[in-house]
Amino acid sequence: MASYHSNTLTSPKKKEDSFLDKIGTLARKKKAKEVNELEQEGKDAIESKLNMSSLAIDPEGYKLEENEERSMIDPSSRDDYKVKELMNILLGWINDELADQRIIVKDVGEDLFDGQILQKLIEKLAGIKIQFPEVTQSEIGQKQKLRVVLDEVNKILRLDPSSPKEINWSVDSIHTKNLVAILHLLVALARFFNAPIRLPDNVVITILVVQKIGNQLVTRKALEEITSEHEDMGARIGCDRDAFDTLLDHAPEKLNLVKKTLITFVNKHLTKVNLEVTDLDKQFHDGFYLILLMGLLEGYFVSLGCIHQTATTFEEKLHNVHFAFELMQDAGLPKPRARAEDIVNCDLKATLRVLYDVFTTYKAAPSSFS
Structure with missing residues (x-):
């Protein structure tokens, strides 16, 4: 009798627990579905914006001055096989050059932006020592070092700082990990120092440009050529076979x-x-x-x-x-x-x-x- 009484007391609790478990499971599934739908909605929204038909973003969100421009790489360019091939070839070249210093570069943007590895690379390639006071690793300190390194690069490459069109990179663009600027810089160094690599031909990156005009954001696409034809380092431009x-x-x-x-x-x-x-x-x-x-x-x-x-x-x-x-x-x-x-x-x-x-x-x- 006691046993029966005990069973009759616990049975409703099990049913109640089972019911709550089901409610919890349904809630989790609903939540997961909502998250997936939200992620897909976000992805669709991004892709929609990148179609460049319109870009309904509050101008204040970009904090652009009148006629000021900002640009970003079209995500499709990041996935382009030639762009990936170029980055992998440049990474391999840099790592070969710096192997004796036990430096390993895994990402051209994340690893080069503060100027430290660029300094080591230039010193190795040009056989020089770049001298400058010790700086902190604050943003200001990083930019100070990067400026010294890039000034030395421009000097070696015989680029005129008064002619900005000659230089496809800057302290700000490298420090903000602008892939286009970094690739321009590395390709210029590879060409100048006759790197023992073959760069892929006709690497072009699509840039999305946003400009503030009349308190409205106007968008357009631009093509940025990183390499042209016949980029084999053994085939010199302007030097036909003889x-x-x-x-x-x-x-x-x-x-x-x-x-x-x-x-x-x-x-x-x-x-x-x-x-x-x-x-x-x-x-x-x-x-x-x-x-x-x-x-x-x-x-x-x-x-x-x-x-x-x-x-x-x-x-x-x-x-x-x-x-x-x-x-x-x-x-x-x-x-x-x-x-x-x-x-x-x-x-x-x-x-x-x-x-x-x-x-x-x-x-x-x-x-x-x-």
Whole structure:
């Protein structure tokens, strides 16, 4: 009897618990459904805004001044396979360059914005040391460091700060992790330093631009070209295939003959100042021998005060090569088809092209200092 009484007392509680459990389960399912619907609604709203047909956002929400613009990357561009390929190639290049410093970059935006890794990369590529006072890791301190680093980059790349159109990045754009600016910067560095990578051709990013006009937001799309055609780092812009391409590609056995001819010509003149070349691949990469050669051929002494006799950094070597190119053009030679950066990077074809132009111009002329 007692047992029966106990069962009759507990049974209604179990039913009540079961009922509450069901109510709770239904509530959770309803809540999850509402969350999913809300997420989908948000996604649809975003995609709708990005269609650019209209952008009904309160102008005050952007805090834009009249005619001021702000831009963002179209999400479809972030998913573009060429953009992803470019970022992966650049990441691999940076990590290879900084491997000896045990630095690993995982995201070009998140890891480069404060200037620290950019500083290490530039120092490694250019063989320099960027000096500046120790700064804090506050936003102001980060921007101070970033400004010093970017000023050095612009100097190395020979960009004119007074011509903003030449420079596709700024302290603010890099610090705010603007992907377009960061990619422009990294591609410029890869090209300049002849990175051993192949950049994908025709990488274009779609930009969504919002401008405040008459207290209304006007939107438009713009296309930003990051790379063009023939971005293979071995195929130089403005340098069509010539006899040297054919020689190296199809008749490498004749290469030594060509090098021997050029070495004989060069030493005929450099021995007058007790210098001798034995390795075309490396002995011209700092520009010093090329400068002396032009002085000997043209019959003048080059002031050593305007060149680097013992160039050690990339920038010093580049200065010398550019100076040599100027001497060549002053002497009436055609504008060198090779890039100065390629000479510094010991690009054999570039060095051969420059020396061959000198050789064909002066091969029959006696040394002016004989």
